[in-house]
Amino acid sequence: MGGQNPYIKDQEARVKQKYTLTIIDEKGAEHVLEIDPAKVPYEDHGLPGSILDICMGHGIELDHACGGVCACSTCHVHVLEGLDACNETTEEEDDELEEAYDLKPNSRLGCQCVPDGTKNVRIRIPSWNRNLAREPHGADSMTTKKDA
Ligand code: FES
Numbered sequence: 650m651g652g653q654n655p656y657i658k659d660q661e662a663r664v665k666q667k668y669t670l671t672i673i674d675e676k677g678a679e680h681v682l683e684i685d686p687a688k689v690p691y692e693d694h695g696l697p698g699s700i701l702d703i704c705m706g707h708g709i710e711l712d713h714a715c716g717g718v719c720a721c722s723t724c725h726v727h728v729l730e731g732l733d734a735c736n737e738t739t740e741e742e743d744d745e746l747e748e749a750y751d752l753k754p755n756s757r758l759g760c761q762c763v764p765d766g767t768k769n770v771r772i773r774i775p776s777w778n779r780n781l782a783r784e785p786h787g788a789d790s791m792t793t794k795k796d797a
Contacts, residue, residue: 695760731770
């Protein structure tokens with residue numbers, strides 16, 4: 650599954666100019682990427698130019714259980730720098746984020762967050778994302794969330 654959610658109207662966010670995106674992956678490794686709007690989108694996951702789209706296009710693992718259509722929160726990331734260069738959250742994204750573990754003011758869904766290129770952006774993929782997405786639902790997974 651992939652693509653965009655046809656029920657979400659505000660999907661006009663676009664990458665306008667080149668910028669540097671730094672991604673700290675779930676293992677703590679830093680990936681510094683030069684993003685060129687001419688090369689976006691990379692894959693058919695999430696909004697074009699979204700953090701998820703870029704991760705998929707560069708082989709960086711970011712869980713996306715719903716395929717990038719704003720119907721889960723497994724692509725939750727923290728935007729450490731450049732949040733104001735990203736599109737605004739929609740009501741649908743806010744609703745999904747409310748279900749996310751470790752919600753912070755700089756939390757975004759990777760599949761919905763599209764930096765426009767006016768500033769460089771730095772994000773972190775939390776290591777607990779891996780646990781939430783891959784373990785079975787139920788009492789055991791709740792224990793893992795708290796311990797992560
Ligand atoms: S992948 Fe499901 S909300 Fe982003």
